Amino acid sequence: MEMNEKSTSRREFLTAGLLAGGLAVVAGCSSKKSPFDPEAGDQVAASGEKVKLLSVDGEIIEVDKAFLKPVPDLPQVSNEAARIGIPGKKFAMVIDLSRCKSLKKCQTACNHMHHIHPGQNWIKVYPMQDAEHTSPYWQPTTCMHCDEPPCVKVCPVDATFKRQDGIVLIDSDRCIGCRFCMAACPYSTRVFNWEEPGLTKEIADKPYSCETSVPQKKGTVGKCDFCPDMVRKGSLPHCVSACPNGVFFFGDMLEDSVTNGSETFRFSDLIKDKAGYRLMEDLGTKPSVYYLPPVNRNFPFEKHDEEDSTENKSTSKS
Amino acid sequence: MENLEKEQIVQDLLPQEFGKQGKIWVACLVTLCLIGFAAYCHQLSKGLVVTAMRDYASWGIYISNFVFFVAISLVGSLITAVLRLTDVHWSTPLTRIAEIIAVSAITFASIIIVVDMGRPDRFYNLFLHGRLQSPIVWDVIVITTYFFISLLLLYFPLLPDLKIMLKYKERTSKWMYKLYTFLGSFWKDKPEQFSLSNKAINILSITIIPVAFSIHTVTSWLFATTYRPGWDSTNFGAYFISGAFLVGSGGVLVAMYVFRSHYKLQKYITYDHFDKMGKVVVMLALLYLYFNVNEFLVPAFKMKKPEEEHLKGLFTGEFAPIFWFAITTSMLLPILILIYKKGRRPFPAFIAGILVVIGSWFKRYIIVTPTLLHPFLPMRDVPANYHHYFPTWEEWAICIGSLAGALLVITFFARIFPIIPIHETITETEEHEHDKK
Ligand code: SF4
Numbered sequence: 085m086e087m088n089e090k091s092t093s094r095r096e097f098l099t100a101g102l103l104a105g106g107l108a109v110v111a112g113c114s115s116k117k118s119p120f121d122p123e124a125g126d127q128v129a130a131s132g133e134k135v136k137l138l139s140v141d142g143e144i145i146e147v148d149k150a151f152l153k154p155v156p157d158l159p160q161v162s163n164e165a166a167r168i169g170i171p172g173k174k175f176a177m178v179i180d181l182s183r184c185k186s187l188k189k190c191q192t193a194c195n196h197m198h199h200i201h202p203g204q205n206w207i208k209v210y211p212m213q214d215a216e217h218t219s220p221y222w223q224p225t226t227c228m229h230c231d232e233p234p235c236v237k238v239c240p241v242d243a244t245f246k247r248q249d250g251i252v253l254i255d256s257d258r259c260i261g262c263r264f265c266m267a268a269c270p271y272s273t274r275v276f277n278w279e280e281p282g283l284t285k286e287i288a289d290k291p292y293s294c295e296t297s298v299p300q301k302k303g304t305v306g307k308c309d310f311c312p313d314m315v316r317k318g319s320l321p322h323c324v325s326a327c328p329n330g331v332f333f334f335g336d337m338l339e340d341s342v343t344n345g346s347e348t349f350r351f352s353d354l355i356k357d358k359a360g361y362r363l364m365e366d367l368g369t370k371p372s373v374y375y376l377p378p379v380n381r382n383f384p385f386e387k388h389d390e391e392d393s394t395e396n397k398s399t400s401k402s
Numbered sequence: 403m404e405n406l407e408k409e410q411i412v413q414d415l416l417p418q419e420f421g422k423q424g425k426i427w428v429a430c431l432v433t434l435c436l437i438g439f440a441a442y443c444h445q446l447s448k449g450l451v452v453t454a455m456r457d458y459a460s461w462g463i464y465i466s467n468f469v470f471f472v473a474i475s476l477v478g479s480l481i482t483a484v485l486r487l488t489d490v491h492w493s494t495p496l497t498r499i500a501e502i503i504a505v506s507a508i509t510f511a512s513i514i515i516v517v518d519m520g521r522p523d524r525f526y527n528l529f530l531h532g533r534l535q536s537p538i539v540w541d542v543i544v545i546t547t548y549f550f551i552s553l554l555l556l557y558f559p560l561l562p563d564l565k566i567m568l569k570y571k572e573r574t575s576k577w578m579y580k581l582y583t584f585l586g587s588f589w590k591d592k593p594e595q596f597s598l599s600n601k602a603i604n605i606l607s608i609t610i611i612p613v614a615f616s617i618h619t620v621t622s623w624l625f626a627t628t629y630r631p632g633w634d635s636t637n638f639g640a641y642f643i644s645g646a647f648l649v650g651s652g653g654v655l656v657a658m659y660v661f662r663s664h665y666k667l668q669k670y671i672t673y674d675h676f677d678k679m680g681k682v683v684v685m686l687a688l689l690y691l692y693f694n695v696n697e698f699l700v701p702a703f704k705m706k707k708p709e710e711e712h713l714k715g716l717f718t719g720e721f722a723p724i725f726w727f728a729i730t731t732s733m734l735l736p737i738l739i740l741i742y743k744k745g746r747r748p749f750p751a752f753i754a755g756i757l758v759v760i761g762s763w764f765k766r767y768i769i770v771t772p773t774l775l776h777p778f779l780p781m782r783d784v785p786a787n788y789h790h791y792f793p794t795w796e797e798w799a800i801c802i803g804s805l806a807g808a809l810l811v812i813t814f815f816a817r818i819f820p821i822i823p824i825h826e827t828i829t830e831t832e833e834h835e836h837d838k839k
C-alpha cells in the first residue's frame with residue numbers, strides 16, 4: 085500500500101516535470117499561444133499561486149498552478165518500442181515459497197488489471213509436494229520469461245517475442261492463434277481467448293499495447309507480461325504490490341537488487357543465501373523467475389478445499 | 403484382334419456417369435460437407451469456444467485430423483514414386499487412385515489447419531511476418547511443394563488419356579469436353595512429347611520422395627520439438643512416416659475395392675492386385691507396430707516421472723479404450739486378416755483396409771490429446787471443464803465434413819477422368835502380348 089502511494093507521488097512529480105520541460109521549450113519558441121491552453125474558448129486565468137518544479141535540465145522553475153493540468157497517464161510506448169524493451173535492464177523475479185499461503189491476492193490483482201476472461205488466470209498457485217514424504221507447499225507461477233523461450237522459438241509469425249530486457253511479450257494484433265506456443269511452454273502458463281474476453285466497450289476499444297497486454301482479443305493467446313508498463317513508470321508489477329505477505333520480489337539483475345516494496349535485497353546474495361532455484365532447470369529454458377525453497381515457513385500449509393468449488397462456479401460459458 | 407482389345411479397354415475405362423447409387427453417395431457427401439461448413443460458420447462467429455478445446459487440451463481433433471490427412475496423402479509418393487522407381491509394374495493401375503487420394507488429402511489438410519486457427523483472418527501474417535525458425539513455417543513450405551508436385555504427377559500421366567477422351571466426344575458432356583481441351587489439347591502423342599513427359603515424371607518421382615518424407619517428418623516435429631511427455635521423442639519422424647504409409651495403403655485397398663465393384667473393373671484390378679497390396683499393407687503394419695513398440699515400451703520400461711501419468715493413462719487409464727482400439731484395428735487385426743492368402747481376396751482385404759483407416763484416425767487422436775492433458779505442472783486454477791476433452795458436435799461435424807469433402811473430390815475426379823490410366827494399361831497389355839509371342 086505504502087509502495088503504491090509512493091509510486092503515485094513519483095508519477096505526479098514526473099508528469100509535472102514533463103510539463104515544465106514542455107513549457108521551457110515552448111517559451112523558447114516565443115509562440116503567442118500558451119501550450120496549456122485547453123480548447124479554444126475557455127481561457128485559464130493565472131491564479132497567482134506558484135509551484136516549484138524541476139525542469140528537464142535540472143533547474144528549479146516556478147509555474148502558475150492554474151497552468152498545471154494533470155495528465156492521466158504517461159503516453160503508452162509504441163508497439164515498436166515495446167518490442168525492443170527498456171535498455172540496460174534485465175528483469176528478474178524471486179518468489180519466496182516460505183511466505184506463500186495461497187491468498188491469491190496476486191491472482192486477483194493480475195486478473196483485474198489485465199482484464200482477463202473470467203475463469204482464466206495468468207498467475208496460478210499450485211499446491212506442490214515433491215515426493216511422498218516431503219512437505220507440501222504453495223507455488224505461485226507467473227510466466228518464467230525464459231531466456232531460451234520455447235514459445236518464442238515455435239511462434240510462426242513472431243507474435244511472441246523476447247526483448248532485450250528479458251521480458252517475453254505477445255502482440256495480440258499479430259497472433260494467428262495457432263497455439264503452438266501453448267504446446268511448447270512446459271510451464272502451462274499461456275491461456276487462450278477461446279471467445280470474446282468479455283470486456284467493457286471502453287477497454288475493448290483501446291488500441292492493443294504489448295506492454296499492458298490490454299485489451300485481450302478473441303482467438304489469440306495471453307500470459308503474464310511482468311507488467312512492463314508499470315516498470316516503465318518505476319512501479320512494481322501488480323502481483324508484487326498486491327501480495328500482503330511479500331512473496332514476490334522484482335528487480336533488475338544488472339543492478340543486482342530485488343524488492344517486494346518494503347524489503348530490498350541484493351539479488352545474488354538472496355539467491356546464494358537461501359539456495360534459490362528455477363523450475364525445470366533440466367529443460368534448459370533458463371527462466372527469469374527464481375524460487376526460494378519453502379523452509380522456515382511463516383505459515384503452515386493449509387489446503388482450502390473450497391477452492392475447487394469456486395472454480396467450478398466460474399466455469400466459462402461454452 | 404488387337405484393335406478390338408484396345409477398343410474394349412477404352413470403353414471399360416472411360417469415366418462413367420453417376421448411377422443411382424452414385425447420386426445418393428454424392429448427395430450424402432454434399433450434405434455432410436454442408437453441415438461441416440455450417441458448423442464452421444458457427445465457429446467463426448463465436449470463436450473456438452464452440453470446440454471442447456481449452457487451455458490444457460489446446461489442440462484437439464482438428465489437429466489429429468490434419469495429421470491424418472497428411473499421413474494418408476503420403477501414399478501418392480509411395481505408389482507412384484517408390485514403386486515406379488523400383489520398376490514394379492503391377493501397381494500401374496493403382497497409381498492414379500493413389501495420386502488423387504494424395505492431392506485431395508493434402509488439400510483438406512491445409513483447409514483443416516486453417517479451421518484450427520484462432521484468427522484465420524490473419525493467415526496472411528504467415529507471409530508478412532513468417533519466421534523460418536518455426537516448424538509451422540516449414541510445414542507450410544513443404545506442404546505447398548508436395549501439393550504441386552502431386553498435382554503434376556497426376557497431370558502428366560493424364561495427358562495421353564485426355565487425348566483418348568477427346569476422341570470420344572459423344573461420351574462426354576460439353577463442359578467436360580471443354581475442360582479436356584483446355585487441359586490436354588496440345589498433346590499429340592508425339593514420341594518427343596512422350597519422352598519429355600516421361601523424363602518429367604521421372605524427375606518428379608525422384609523429388610517427391612524427399613518432399614513426402616519432409617511433410618510428415620515436419621508434421622511430427624510440430625510435436626517432437628516440444629518438451630512434453632509422449633511427444634519428446636527422437637523416434638517421431640520415422641514413427642509418423644511408417645504410420646503414414648500404412649494408412650495410405652489401407653486407403654488404397656478400400657478405394658480399389660470400391661472402384662472395382664462400382665465401375666466393374668474386375669479385369670483391371672485383379673485378385674493379384676489385392677494380393678500384392680495386401681502384402682504391402684502387412685509389411686507396413688508390421689513396420690508401424692515395430693515403431694509403436696519402440697515408442698511405448700522403452701519409456702514404459704523406465705517410467706520416468708513425467709511420462710508415468712501419461713503412459714498409465716494410455717495403458718490402463720482414461721485413454722486405454724481408445725488406445726487399445728487404435729492399436730488393434732490399425733495394426734493387429736489387419737495383419738491377422740491379410741497374412742493369410744484367403745484374407746487377401748478383395749472383400750476381406752477391403753475390410754482390412756477400412757480397419758486400418760479407422761484405427762489410424764483414432765491413433766492420431768491418441769497422439770495429440772492425451773499428452774496435452776498431462777502437463778508437467780498439475781492442472782490448476784482453471785474451470786472444471788478444462789480438465790477433460792471430448793469433442794463437441796461442431797468439431798465432429800467439421801472433421802466429418804472435411805473427410806466427406808476429400809471423398810467428394812475423389813468421386814468427382816473419377817467421374818471426370820479415367821481412374822485407371824487408359825493409355826498405360828493399353829501399352830502394358832501390348833507389351834504383355836509381345837512378351838507372350
Ligand atoms: S514460461 Fe512459457 S510462456 Fe513464459 S517464456 Fe517460458 S516458455 Fe514462454
Ligand code: SF4
Binds near residue numbers: 242244254266
Ligand atoms: S498462438 Fe500466437 S503467439 Fe502463440 S505461436 Fe501461434 S501465433 Fe505465436
